[in-house]
Amino acid sequence: MIWNQRSELYNIEPLGLETGMVESLSSYIIRLTYKHNLNVGDLVNKLIIPELNKDYLIKSAIYGGDSFFEGAKTINGCMDNSIDTVRVLELFTTRNDLSNLTLYRFKRFFSLRNLFNDYLSWCPKCINEWSVENLEIYYPLVWHLKNVEICDKHNCFLLDFCLNCHKKMKFLRRKNIPGYCSNCFIFLGDSNLETEKKEEITDWHRFLSLNILNLLKLDFNLIHTEFVIIKQLNFINEKFFGGNMSEMSKFCCIPNSTLWYWIKGINKSTLEGILLICFKLNIEIIDFLLKGKKVGINTNSINLLFSNNEKLQRVSIPIDFRLIEKKLEGILKLDIPISMTLAANQIGRDRRVLYRKFPVYCKMISQRYRSFTKEKATERINLLKKEVQVIFQLLIDDGIFPSRREIEKRLGKRSVFRERVLKEYWKNLLVEHKLI
Numbered sequence: 407m408i409w410n411q412r413s414e415l416y417n418i419e420p421l422g423l424e425t426g427m428v429e430s431l432s433s434y435i436i437r438l439t440y441k442h443n444l445n446v447g448d449l450v451n452k453l454i455i456p457e458l459n460k461d462y463l464i465k466s467a468i469y470g471g472d473s474f475f476e477g478a479k480t481i482n483g484c485m486d487n488s489i490d491t492v493r494v495l496e497l498f499t500t501r502n503d504l505s506n507l508t509l510y511r512f513k514r515f516f517s518l519r520n521l522f523n524d525y526l527s528w529c530p531k532c533i534n535e536w537s538v539e540n541l542e543i544y545y546p547l548v549w550h551l552k553n554v555e556i557c558d559k560h561n562c563f564l565l566d567f568c569l570n571c572h573k574k575m576k577f578l579r580r581k582n583i584p585g586y587c588s589n590c591f592i593f594l595g596d597s598n599l600e601t602e603k604k605e606e607i608t609d610w611h612r613f614l615s616l617n618i619l620n621l622l623k624l625d626f627n628l629i630h631t632e633f634v635i636i637k638q639l640n641f642i643n644e645k646f647f648g649g650n651m652s653e654m655s656k657f658c659c660i661p662n663s664t665l666w667y668w669i670k671g672i673n674k675s676t677l678e679g680i681l682l683i684c685f686k687l688n689i690e691i692i693d694f695l696l697k698g699k700k701v702g703i704n705t706n707s708i709n710l711l712f713s714n715n716e717k718l719q720r721v722s723i724p725i726d727f728r729l730i731e732k733k734l735e736g737i738l739k740l741d742i743p744i745s746m747t748l749a750a751n752q753i754g755r756d757r758r759v760l761y762r763k764f765p766v767y768c769k770m771i772s773q774r775y776r777s778f779t780k781e782k783a784t785e786r787i788n789l790l791k792k793e794v795q796v797i798f799q800l801l802i803d804d805g806i807f808p809s810r811r812e813i814e815k816r817l818g819k820r821s822v823f824r825e826r827v828l829k830e831y832w833k834n835l836l837v838e839h840k841l842i
């Protein structure tokens with residue numbers, strides 16, 4: 407088939423709309439091309455890319471490059487490549503609901519960086535069931551998220567490599583048939599293939615899977631305000647931790663500074679972080695987002711959780727090397743680095759044990775955290791310098807001598823000049839203005 411700029415595509419309906427198992431945009435592209443008897447590569451190069459009108463993609467398509475496919479990891483997210491692809495596909499299929507196949511609606515509420523797996527994960531049992539029941543095989547959005555490791559329905563781990571060729575699969579390849587390995591083309595729902603025994607499914611795995619499914623099903627119009635997360639965090643901090651942020655940070659295993667940025671609304675909370683807070687407080691994320699201040703936690707349950715947490719830490723659990731390594735890797739990829747103490751807390755293992763068994767990872771985590779805090783400290787000082795400078799100038803303009811006391815008074819911060827670097831800065835300003 408030869409494509410013209412304005413060729414129309416079949417208006418096929420996305421699968422699982424309005425359910426937690428809603429299809430992903432990448433899966434929709436795979437099914438769409440499959441129905442047209444085409445390769446994903448044809449659809450992308452001959453239809454999507456020309457309409458996206460991005461020079462670098464057009465050049466890449468002409469010269470056989472892979473720019474579009476390399477960026478495809480985030481195609482189910484909320485960035486420009488995803489929004490643009492939705493626009494183009496809606497144009498050609500005349501549909502208007504394809505943004506539901508991405509996390510676009512999450513964008514107003516959560517920071518979504520680093521949320522997607524690099525490779526496709528799938529539940530072989532789901533695929534097998536759909537095939538037996540003659541249903542269409544597709545890849546739900548939930549299977550693409552890093553935090554979802556199990557199938558809630560079948561209570562089993564998702565697979566992220568082919569049991570036949572042992573390769574991992576990029577979820578958008580030039581050649582892709584729904585339900586088949588894109589390397590060796592074996593059926594992904596084959597129940598005869600032996601599955602590897604992984605670690606035990608934990609309550610945290612189940613919580614993540616179930617809550618993300620519920621979140622994907624949620625009509626986000628029901629959320630009253632985009633500030634709901636800030637409001638709830640403030641409410642929880644006040645009501646259950648008496649406004650003591652470090653208590654809350656310890657209890658929820660979220661670094662103090664990170665939590666502070668979230669509660670003050672300076673940084674957007676990560677989806678994973680809010681899920682962790684909900685898990686620790688034993689509430690559903692849907693309730694957290696929808697129930698306003700009626701979110702049902704009582705202090706007894708917190709006290710109970712406190713004691714359970716302590717108990718959990720004392721039990722000696724055999725080390726699962728692969729699992730811990732994976733978690734350490736994940737911690738290294740966090741947008742906001744955390745200390746090894748918190749990392750150990752999140753993993754649920756003693757810090758010294760981790761240092762002994764995984765010295766390289768631990769040193770990297772700690773190094774990364776140190777440079778992060780150093781950077782934050784510099785940022786803070788620079789901000790204060792800027793404030794001092796502005797007030798200094800305002801005072802001069804008003805004909806008032808910019809004394810330390812006067813500046814501190816206007817700043818509303820009493821001990822700014824106890825910090826040597828700021829005192830020096832102020833002195834330099836005085837010299838510059840020939841005031842001393």
Ligand SMILES: [Zn+2]
Binds near residue numbers: 529530533558
């Ligand atoms: Zn399943």
Ligand SMILES: [Zn+2]
Binds near residue numbers: 569571589591
């Ligand atoms: Zn394979």
